[in-house]
Amino acid sequence: MTEPRYSIGIDLGTTHTVVSYVDLGESDRDEVARSDFGIEQLVSVGAVEARPVLPSFIYLPHPDELGSGDRGLPWGDEQGLVVGELARSLGAKTPIRLVSSAKSWLCHPGVDRRSPILPMDAPEEIERISPLLASTCYLKHVRDAWNHRLPDSPLDEQAVTLTVPASFDPAGRELTAEAAMAAGLSNLTLLEEPQAALYSWIEATGGQWRQQVRVGDVILVVDLGGGTTDLSLIAVTEQAGALELTRIAVGDHILLGGDNMDLALAHVVRSKLAAEGKQLDLWQLQGLTHGCRSAKETLLSDASVEAVPVVVPSRGARLIGGTLRTELTRDEVVRALIDGFFPIVEASAKPASRARGALTKLGLPYAQDAAVTRHLAGFLSRQVGATADLPGFELTVSSTGGSFLHPTAMLLNGGVFKAKTIAERTLQVLNGWLQDENAAPARILEGADLDLAVARGAAYYGYVRKGRGVRIRGGTAKAYYVGIESAMPAVPGMEPPIQIMCIAPFGMEEGTDAALPPQEVGLVVGETVRFRFFGSSVRREDEVGWSSEDWSPEEFEELEEIEAELPPEGRRPGEVVPVRLHAAVTEVGTLRLEAIPTDGAQAWNVEFDVRGEA
Amino acid sequence: MSEPKLSFFSRLLLAFVAFGRTLFNREFATGVKLLSAEAGADVEAPPAPASETDRPRLIEPDTASALQLLGLLQQEGRFVDFLQEDVSSYSDQDIGGAARVVHEGCRRTLREHLDVVPVRTEAEGSRLTLKEGFDAAEVRLIGNVVGKPPFTGTLVHRGWRVEEVHLPKLLEGHEVRVLAPAEVEL
Numbered sequence: 001m002t003e004p005r006y007s008i009g010i011d012l013g014t015t016h017t018v019v020s021y022v023d024l025g026e027s028d029r030d031e032v033a034r035s036d037f038g039i040e041q042l043v044s045v046g047a048v049e050a051r052p053v054l055p056s057f058i059y060l061p062h063p064d065e066l067g068s069g070d071r072g073l074p075w076g077d078e079q080g081l082v083v084g085e086l087a088r089s090l091g092a093k094t095p096i097r098l099v100s101s102a103k104s105w106l107c108h109p110g111v112d113r114r115s116p117i118l119p120m121d122a123p124e125e126i127e128r129i130s131p132l133l134a135s136t137c138y139l140k141h142v143r144d145a146w147n148h149r150l151p152d153s154p155l156d157e158q159a160v161t162l163t164v165p166a167s168f169d170p171a172g173r174e175l176t177a178e179a180a181m182a183a184g185l186s187n188l189t190l191l192e193e194p195q196a197a198l199y200s201w202i203e204a205t206g207g208q209w210r211q212q213v214r215v216g217d218v219i220l221v222v223d224l225g226g227g228t229t230d231l232s233l234i235a236v237t238e239q240a241g242a243l244e245l246t247r248i249a250v251g252d253h254i255l256l257g258g259d260n261m262d263l264a265l266a267h268v269v270r271s272k273l274a275a276e277g278k279q280l281d282l283w284q285l286q287g288l289t290h291g292c293r294s295a296k297e298t299l300l301s302d303a304s305v306e307a308v309p310v311v312v313p314s315r316g317a318r319l320i321g322g323t324l325r326t327e328l329t330r331d332e333v334v335r336a337l338i339d340g341f342f343p344i345v346e347a348s349a350k351p352a353s354r355a356r357g358a359l360t361k362l363g364l365p366y367a368q369d370a371a372v373t374r375h376l377a378g379f380l381s382r383q384v385g386a387t388a389d390l391p392g393f394e395l396t397v398s399s400t401g402g403s404f405l406h407p408t409a410m411l412l413n414g415g416v417f418k419a420k421t422i423a424e425r426t427l428q429v430l431n432g433w434l435q436d437e438n439a440a441p442a443r444i445l446e447g448a449d450l451d452l453a454v455a456r457g458a459a460y461y462g463y464v465r466k467g468r469g470v471r472i473r474g475g476t477a478k479a480y481y482v483g484i485e486s487a488m489p490a491v492p493g494m495e496p497p498i499q500i501m502c503i504a505p506f507g508m509e510e511g512t513d514a515a516l517p518p519q520e521v522g523l524v525v526g527e528t529v530r531f532r533f534f535g536s537s538v539r540r541e542d543e544v545g546w547s548s549e550d551w552s553p554e555e556f557e558e559l560e561e562i563e564a565e566l567p568p569e570g571r572r573p574g575e576v577v578p579v580r581l582h583a584a585v586t587e588v589g590t591l592r593l594e595a596i597p598t599d600g601a602q603a604w605n606v607e608f609d610v611r612g613e614a
Numbered sequence: 615m616s617e618p619k620l621s622f623f624s625r626l627l628l629a630f631v632a633f634g635r636t637l638f639n640r641e642f643a644t645g646v647k648l649l650s651a652e653a654g655a656d657v658e659a660p661p662a663p664a665s666e667t668d669r670p671r672l673i674e675p676d677t678a679s680a681l682q683l684l685g686l687l688q689q690e691g692r693f694v695d696f697l698q699e700d701v702s703s704y705s706d707q708d709i710g711g712a713a714r715v716v717h718e719g720c721r722r723t724l725r726e727h728l729d730v731v732p733v734r735t736e737a738e739g740s741r742l743t744l745k746e747g748f749d750a751a752e753v754r755l756i757g758n759v760v761g762k763p764p765f766t767g768t769l770v771h772r773g774w775r776v777e778e779v780h781l782p783k784l785l786e787g788h789e790v791r792v793l794a795p796a797e798v799e800l
Contacts, residue, residue, distance in 0.1 A: 047785070070785070070788065074783075313712075318695070319699060320701065321708065323711045
């Protein structure tokens with residue numbers, strides 16, 4: 001394969017997909033030739049335009065709905081569905097045919113992500129698509145748009161960096177990589193989104209970042225996207241006199257984002273209109289959500305504005321009589337958003353969570369607690385020991401009596417923070433906690449674009465990987481364990497205890513292998529054997545083979561099961577074969593598990609079960 | 615002409631074919647008409663005096679992009695709905711509410727697709743001087759228009775100019791005359 005000319009960053013977001021690229025030949029050290037890639041798409045019926053973002057929506061049109069002059073793309077239209085801006089606007093009027101938030105479904109452990117389930121509320125006759133296929137469609141669209149514009153540098157020959165939430169579990173990463181492969185992106189690397197945001201900040205400083213951070217800094221990245229909140233901690237360390245960056249912790253997967261906030265505001269306005277005796281239908285509510293978004297940005301960025309009118313246009317051609325008019329006041333926005341999503345809480349606060357019982361319906365597992373600040377408090381307290389082993393961080397927070405990890409700088413990312421008041425409140429809450437523990441206030445790192453930083457940072461990362469800039473180290477953000485039922489006599493009314501065994505330590509870098517655990521487990525030939533699978537974001541010391549029966553669910557999060565099936569080649573079905581479980585992190589950045597029989601024959605793949613709970 | 619000379623019989627045959635196609639094929643007929651006009655210009659027209667070739671020619675405006683822009687203004691800002699409505703029976707408050715929808719949407723459309731900049735950056739009401747050779751398309755002289763440049767006067771309207779137009783490309787066969795499709799909810 002020829003040496004790639006471009007490094008391309010793709011931010012495959014819950015609500016938006018953004019692409020940026022670096023011309024590798026034209027870049028040198030801190031002089032980076034990076035551009036944003038306008039993605040051609042149908043923007044209305046029959047009209048094609050390149051836009052900086054591709055809304056991550058798919059519309060499955062009825063055969064009679066759109067004529068031949070209404071849809072189609074310069075590179076053809078094989079997919080038979082509409083992707084992007086037009087999909088979003090058609091879907092606003094016909095939601096039963098709209099696929100949205102595919103990314104959140106991709107890491108939803110309750111459903112089979114390879115089976116056609118989207119749109120969830122579609123009637124029988126609509127042919128649904130799988131979350132995996134939806135992600136593939138967005139990437140195929142990006143690929144075709146790229147190849148159409150730059151036919152001499154096809155996308156599959158370029159170095160592509162695709163971003164995933166830092167909190168994605170191994171199965172979510174695996175499926176993202178699978179979608180990329182299906183779209184033909186063979187030269188692929190995955191990158192965590194908060195890291196990408198930090199890379200974008202580094203690039204934007206043009207080499208000046210070294211003057212803006214120092215050894216001992218802990219940077220908190222808060223990435224509030226359309227659908228998810230993603231938290232990461234990155235420490236500044238030193239190696240042979242040069243500054244280094246190490247990602248030391250990532251937060252839980254929190255389905256809470258900017259869209260929830262706009263919807264919350266729309267409901268405030270709706271109940272206000274309802275009090276005046278005006279009822280809104282679904283379509284009008286959607287119009288209202290758009291109106292509220294811009295009203296929010298105006299009110300929260302300009303302190304002199306006290307109220308912004310919000311109008312909901314009528315559906316019919318009669319615009320004047322049928323338009324509903326109301327206004328959104330500063331007070332209402334502050335109450336709904338700032339106090340609702342960013343309340344002032346104690347550093348010891350923990351997000352409220354309901355146990356996910358059998359009553360959980362099929363639907364996205366949205367965060368139970370809408371307070372971003374409580375999620376943040378929970379994350380920092382949990383990671384209080386994250387810097388314990390880092391050189392240069394000997395005086396750690398936990399050893400000096402602090403109750404949570406003290407960040408010294410904060411990088412905010414995501415369109416939500418365009419509202420200045422929200423950014424200020426986030427900093428105010430964090431600095432309040434720091435002040436309570438007599439720590440210096442954190443500063444804000446500025447300069448990265450809130451909407452485009454992730455894609456830009458991803459493109460820059462592809463350049464950095466060529467050895468031409470600082471790289472954030474860190475490896476996997478969790479240690480991984482399998483659960484094995486202990487062999488003990490059955491006791492009525494008591495579940496057999498589960499012993500967990502470490503198979504992949506914390507911080508495995510891309511392209512490395514874990515050691516083989518000394519313990520063996522038995523696989524039955526010809527049968528699918530399933531193991532419970534766990535991850536821990538706080539246990540940094542456990543080595544492969546470490547095992548315990550006495551573990552607390554506080555430290556270990558149960559992930560989806562893993563399963564292995566031994567084909568009966570040369571063996572008798574039913575025979576029990578002792579194997580050892582081996583873990584590796586691929587060059588792409590996914591976790592690969594395999595079972596290696598003790599007698600040394602070939603290894604078998606161990607798969608993540610992404611079919612959901614049966 | 616570099617084409618070979620045609621024999622009498624081939625010309626006769628061609629005349630018959632051309633007769634039929636001119637009669638029954640509209641496009642062909644249009645071509646023949648153009649051809650004869652061209653030949654006529656070549657052969658018959660005497661060298662025209664300069665004043666006549668400078669006679670202004672009218673160009674048909676491109677209706678497709680006009681309709682496309684109108685469609686965009688309707689789509690984003692309900693522009694056509696607003697203009698088609700009889701506003702006389704409504705109160706100013708009702709009209710104001712609707713005007714916000716129109717203003718916000720049309721403004722967004724305008725900014726997205728056209729780079730509109732003022733022709734003159736001076737504040738309206740200020741005095742300015744136009745040197746000889748000023749662009750008469752950009753600046754219109756009004757009022758007491760006498761004398762010779764440089765002209766000094768008051769800026770009444772700063773003017774607008776479009777620097778760049780970026781309209782979405784249209785798919786072949788797309789019906790631009792439909793500014794907004796009728797919507798039928800099932």
